[in-house]
Amino acid sequence: MHISNNPNNELEQSIVQVPDLVQIPEEMHEMAPKFQEAMMMYTCAIREVKTKLEVLNDELSVKNRRNPIELIKSRVKKPQSIVEKLKRRGLPLTLESIVNNLYDVAGIRVICSFLDDIYDVADMLTRQDDVNLIAVKDYIKTPKENGYRSYHLIVEIPVFFSERKQPMRVEVQIRTIAMDFWASLDHQLKYKKDFIDSDDVERQLRECADVIANTDKQMLNIRKSIESRGIEIRK
Numbered sequence: 001m002h003i004s005n006n007p008n009n010e011l012e013q014s015i016v017q018v019p020d021l022v023q024i025p026e027e028m029h030e031m032a033p034k035f036q037e038a039m040m041m042y043t044c045a046i047r048e049v050k051t052k053l054e055v056l057n058d059e060l061s062v063k064n065r066r067n068p069i070e071l072i073k074s075r076v077k078k079p080q081s082i083v084e085k086l087k088r089r090g091l092p093l094t095l096e097s098i099v100n101n102l103y104d105v106a107g108i109r110v111i112c113s114f115l116d117d118i119y120d121v122a123d124m125l126t127r128q129d130d131v132n133l134i135a136v137k138d139y140i141k142t143p144k145e146n147g148y149r150s151y152h153l154i155v156e157i158p159v160f161f162s163e164r165k166q167p168m169r170v171e172v173q174i175r176t177i178a179m180d181f182w183a184s185l186d187h188q189l190k191y192k193k194d195f196i197d198s199d200d201v202e203r204q205l206r207e208c209a210d211v212i213a214n215t216d217k218q219m220l221n222i223r224k225s226i227e228s229r230g231i232e233i234r235k
């Protein structure tokens, strides 16, 4: 498996990226040290969940001779985006408000090979006794109106610091390669941008999403039929 952040530098992968004061919007400068500490904590939470996912992937790749996870991406929400989201929702610009109201400060995206891998990975992760499942949104069973598909989880995990154990929330988006292809291009084309509504664009995007969803189902059926004939898919 390939970790997208710094594919060529293992050491860098473990270094926490804490935002500089210049990256923190002015209205939050007063709480900058606390803000930086919180971002460090979210980075650590990402690392914990990522490790859990990597362990599952390693174990299953030995057991089943194929990787359920193709790629894991992660990010800590940019300070500017945090402030914008709080303002958009009319919430106070405080640390407590960030921690209590925003569940996607720490985000992990898991790209799976096949449809059933998504549910297997989600189940295996949430069954772990230190993982507390806060919320699930199954945009695969119920796709968004525009065709968006993914399985979203909010999980809470304990992170052990020098003097305390802190429960931290992480958003985990799990999708297939095909769903990720659609979502990435959809994002490039319009998500969160000023977008002049066009029924035709919407229709075409939804059509692409449906084609992709069918292809995902077909790919799974192909794998299952190969497996039922006792032929192993090797990496």
Ligand code: GTP
Pocket: 104, 137, 144, 146, 148, 152, 173, 182, 183, 184, 186, 187, 191
């Ligand atoms: P946010 O305020 O954007 O976090 O939305 P939300 O709190 O209603 O959560 P939801 O689970 O609907 O979406 C969270 C995330 O899923 C987004 O930040 C995107 O990463 C992804 N997402 C949701 N809808 C779309 C979509 O239509 N297109 C794309 N490309 N991504 C989407």
Ligand code: MG
Pocket: 104
């Ligand atoms: Mg979000």
